[in-house]
Amino acid sequence: MSILGKGNPSYSFAPVTGRVHHFRSPDDVIASLDSDLESTIALVASGGTTFLSPILGRLGGIVCLDGTLRSHLAIVSREFEVPCLVGTELSEDIPDGTEVTLRIEEQTGVVASPDTETGSDVSAAWWEYIRRMGDEIAVKDFTVDVTGAALEALISEELTDDRLDDLVQHMGRAFKPELTRRSGFTSELFPMLPYMSLSVIEDFHSYVDRIRVIDAAVPAEELGRRLREGPNKVSPLWIWMIGYHFLCGRECLIQMGTIEPGDHREDIRTVVDFWRRLTLAHRGDGTLDYKDAGFTNRYLSTAVVDELVGAATVLDATTVKSLKRLNATVSGYSFLYFCDSRVGICDSGPYPRPTGNRQTIVRDYLSLGPSSWAYPWTDDLDPPYTGLTMVLTFDRSKFTEFEINDWGTTFTEPDQLLAVVDEAAVYGYRADGTRELIAPEDWPSVAADLSRCHMGLYQKFATMDRSDRILAATTMYTSGLRPFAAQAGVTDHIDWAMSPKTLALYPDPFDDDDKAAAIFGGALVAHDMPGSFSPIRPNS
Numbered sequence: 001m002s003i004l005g006k007g008n009p010s011y012s013f014a015p016v017t018g019r020v021h022h023f024r025s026p027d028d029v030i031a032s033l034d035s036d037l038e039s040t041i042a043l044v045a046s047g048g049t050t051f052l053s054p055i056l057g058r059l060g061g062i063v064c065l066d067g068t069l070r071s072h073l074a075i076v077s078r079e080f081e082v083p084c085l086v087g088t089e090l091s092e093d094i095p096d097g098t099e100v101t102l103r104i105e106e107q108t109g110v111v112a113s114p115d116t117e118t119g120s121d122v123s124a125a126w127w128e129y130i131r132r133m134g135d136e137i138a139v140k141d142f143t144v145d146v147t148g149a150a151l152e153a154l155i156s157e158e159l160t161d162d163r164l165d166d167l168v169q170h171m172g173r174a175f176k177p178e179l180t181r182r183s184g185f186t187s188e189l190f191p192m193l194p195y196m197s198l199s200v201i202e203d204f205h206s207y208v209d210r211i212r213v214i215d216a217a218v219p220a221e222e223l224g225r226r227l228r229e230g231p232n233k234v235s236p237l238w239i240w241m242i243g244y245h246f247l248c249g250r251e252c253l254i255q256m257g258t259i260e261p262g263d264h265r266e267d268i269r270t271v272v273d274f275w276r277r278l279t280l281a282h283r284g285d286g287t288l289d290y291k292d293a294g295f296t297n298r299y300l301s302t303a304v305v306d307e308l309v310g311a312a313t314v315l316d317a318t319t320v321k322s323l324k325r326l327n328a329t330v331s332g333y334s335f336l337y338f339c340d341s342r343v344g345i346c347d348s349g350p351y352p353r354p355t356g357n358r359q360t361i362v363r364d365y366l367s368l369g370p371s372s373w374a375y376p377w378t379d380d381l382d383p384p385y386t387g388l389t390m391v392l393t394f395d396r397s398k399f400t401e402f403e404i405n406d407w408g409t410t411f412t413e414p415d416q417l418l419a420v421v422d423e424a425a426v427y428g429y430r431a432d433g434t435r436e437l438i439a440p441e442d443w444p445s446v447a448a449d450l451s452r453c454h455m456g457l458y459q460k461f462a463t464m465d466r467s468d469r470i471l472a473a474t475t476m477y478t479s480g481l482r483p484f485a486a487q488a489g490v491t492d493h494i495d496w497a498m499s500p501k502t503l504a505l506y507p508d509p510f511d512d513d514d515k516a517a518a519i520f521g522g523a524l525v526a527h528d529m530p531g532s533f534s535p536i537r538p539n540s
Contacts, residue, residue, distance in 0.1 A: 004100060005111040007063065007088030008303055010074035012228040012284075014221075015103035015148045016041075016083045017114055018060035020094045029054055041100055049076045056080055061102045063088050063111055069303050085109035103148035104284070107301035112148070122150040123157060126286060130170045133530070137177040139291060146286025155221045155280050159273040161265070165536045167272060168247065172531025174291050175244055178406055179525055179532065187340040189461060190473045193516040195339070197252055198470070198502060199477030204249030205499035207242070208267040210481050211274045218488040220274045224281025226487065228299050231308070231389045232364045232429055234483045235346040236297050237408040239282055240289060241480050243275030247533045248524060254534055255523035261534040268536060295403035297348045300362060305351045308391045309360055311437050312425040322443040323390075324418050326426065329447040330365050330388055333454040336461070337367065337378070339473035343480075344368075346408030350396065357397040361410060361417070363390040368450070369431075372486040373479050374496075377460055377472065384449045385428030389435075393423040470511065474498070 018039040023029055032040075032055060041061040042052060049056065049072040056062075057080040064073055067086035077084035083102050088111065094100065101112050125144045134140035146154065159167070214223075227234045250268065253259045279288050287293040300308075313319060334344040344366050350359035367373055368383040396402065398420045401413035410417055426438045428446070438446060464472065478498065485491045509515040524532040 002113040003091070003110055004094060004113060005063070005085075005088050005090035007085030007109045007111070008069055008074075009104050009107075009109035009301070010069060010084040010086060011078040011081075012104065012225050012301065013081070013083040013102075014225060015101055015152055016061045017099065017101045017149075019096075020063075020098045020100055021096055023052065026051065041102065043094060044073075046073075049073050056082060063090075063100075063102070065090070085111065101148060104301075105147045107298075107303070110148070114149075122146055123154060126154060127163065127166060130166050134173060137181070138173045138531075142287055142292050142294070144286055151280065151284065151286060154286065155277050159269055159276065161537065164265075164269050164272060167276065168268070168533050168536055169531055170288075171243060171247060171272075172529070172533030174289060174406070174531070175247075176525060176530075176532040178291070181405075189336075190340045190469050191466060191513060191516075192340065192473075193513055193520055194510045195470050195473035195477065197516045197520045198474045198506060198510050200245045200249035201252050201505065202249070202474065202478045202498055202502040203245045203480070204253060205501050206478065207246050207271050207481065210485070210494050211242075211271055213490050213494050214481065214484050214488045215274055217490045217493075220278035221281040223484060223487055224278045224283075227282055228284065228301070230304055231300060231348070231362050232366060232387050232427075232435075234487065235343075235364060235366050235408065236282070236290075236299065236348060237343065237346045237406075238480055238483060239275070239279055240406055241343075242278070242484075243272055245477070245480065246271045246275075251523040251533055252519055255519055262537060265536055290404050290406045290408070295405060296350065297404065297408075298351055299348060300351065302351075305360060305362070308362065308389070308425060308427070309353070309393060309423075312391055312393060312423045313440050314423050315421065319424075319440045319443075320418075320421075322440060322447075323421070323424055323426070326443045326447045327363075327390065327418060329450050329454075330368070333368065333450045333457075334365050336454060336457055337375075339469075339476045341473075341477065342407055342409060343476070347404050347410045348408070349404070350402070353393065357395050358393060359396045360391060360393045361404075363392060365389075368453070372482050372491065373476075374482060375472075375476060375479070377457065381453050381457065383453050384446050385438075386431050387429040388438075388446075389427040389429075391425040391427070392417070392421045394420045395422070467507070467511070470506070 018041040020041050020043050022043050029052060037055055037058040039060050041063060042059050043063045044052065045065050056076060059082050062077055062082060062084040064084065064086045065088050067073055069086065071086055074084060074086045085102060099114055101114050103110050122144065126146065129142060129144055132140050254261055283297065283299055285293065290297050315323065331345060338344045347361050347363050349361045352359055365388040367387060369381045369386050370378050371386060399412045404410045426443060427435050428438050429435050461469065482491065485494055
């Protein structure tokens with residue numbers, strides 16, 4: 001493989017291969033009007049759109065030697081969904097007829113000669129990584145170079161029985177130590193182990209049919225690519241939950257004696273393969289979770305992070321205090337909104353900045369009012385924004401330890417991230433999806449409005465009896481596919497009612513905290529398996 005040039009991708013696109021054709025004048029464009037251009041990679045000098053406009057939507061790709069992401073060509077190519085690199089620097093001129101591949105590697109657009117390495121080499125190394133055990137908390141160095149066409153080949157691979165078993169075991173080994181490292185499952189308001197057990201079992205019962213509808217409308221890998229385009233679309237945590245919660249439900253049912261480890265193999269394959277393709281396409285580097293990537297997730301492109309950071313404020317004593325207050329207020333509100341879970345909060349990054357040891361965390365608060373989650377307790381909420389994104393920049397050398405775990409939660413030593421943040425931007429989202437920068441002087445009023453919503457929501461939950469709280473929280477946790485259905489445009493095509501098989505388990509045994517704890521803990525932690533999940537083929 002040979003890199004011929006690098007530029008800025010106008011949007012997140014899948015690799016494309018075609019033959020270069022220089023367009024230097026309108027005569028070149030007119031001469032090509034009757035040609036089949038689907039496999040043509042246009043090479044142009046200028047970032048204007050009018051030059052290529054008669055053929056732009058028919059091209060296989062565009063390489064532009066000038067321009068930025070705000071150039072007309074970048075904007076219109078994005079609308080046409082034609083892969084385009086702007087501001088491209090070539091190592092040498094590329095003659096007409098040369099076959100090239102355009103792809104994205106670590107948020108940078110690359111012009112390359114077609115891959116000469118075989119996809120089987122990358123596949124073999126990737127699956128060897130999946131089978132490796134790792135250390136006591138399942139950390140293992142990810143050394144597979146997965147870029148461009150190799151990633152697409154991984155995504156398109158068939159998930160055979162052997163590979164399915166290998167993947168489920170990898171997931172189980174990653175999950176078990178994280179479950180033991182996290183805080184206890186307790187809440188004075190919501191009976192957590194009853195609702196968590198019920199919800200993962202409901203996911204096992206309902207996810208297969210729902211995923212088939214979503215995947216048929218928009219394939220998982222295409223959803224993953226779309227969701228890389230900006231923050232506050234769908235949380236990486238929600239992606240992670242698809243595979244892991246489903247397998248937790250399976251394990252609880254095995255613990256209860258309702259199913260055997262070898263049952264429902266095709267259903268398991270359907271869900272795990274959807275999760276695998278979605279995750280690989282979204283992360284873009286061959287890793288499957290934060291732990292695989294050294295407790296990081298850098299799914300946002302450099303261009304997106306640069307834009308977010310570009311509007312940041314250098315903090316002083318007053319704005320530091322306001323930011324901390326806003327962050328604490330929205331954190332508390334989000335935990336209540338999502339029934340004492342962290343489902344609505346997710347950090348991505350850390351994203352390296354161009355100078356020194358500076359890095360940026362992008363923190364999303366993904367739902368603050370009525371939304372695609374369709375939670376009945378949110379119908380009358382009127383927060384100032386439907387979601388928030390905080391862009392937090394700091395000096396990495398101030399920390400001796402730094403990780404973002406698979407729940408999207410940042411842990412540092414020293415343990416106060418915001419005490420070190422010295423530059424920040426806060427963005428709010430309106431109901432129509434538009435984003436606006438919130439000025440620091442407005443942070444206190446946003447916090448005050450969210451505090452008001454918090455109190456109203458708290459009073460609503462406080463009037464519920466125990467059973468209503470359990471079922472409300474179960475509804476919360478089992479709505480994890482709703483944002484993906486909304487992205488795919490199929491929300492109304494899916495039955496969101498809870499399965500009768502799940503409802504039959506309430507109130508007995510899941511109205512009892514001790515019984516729920518015994519089932520959940522016995523299924524996922526209190527056993528001698530190396531991971532949390534039983535093999536698909538126990539005797540293999």
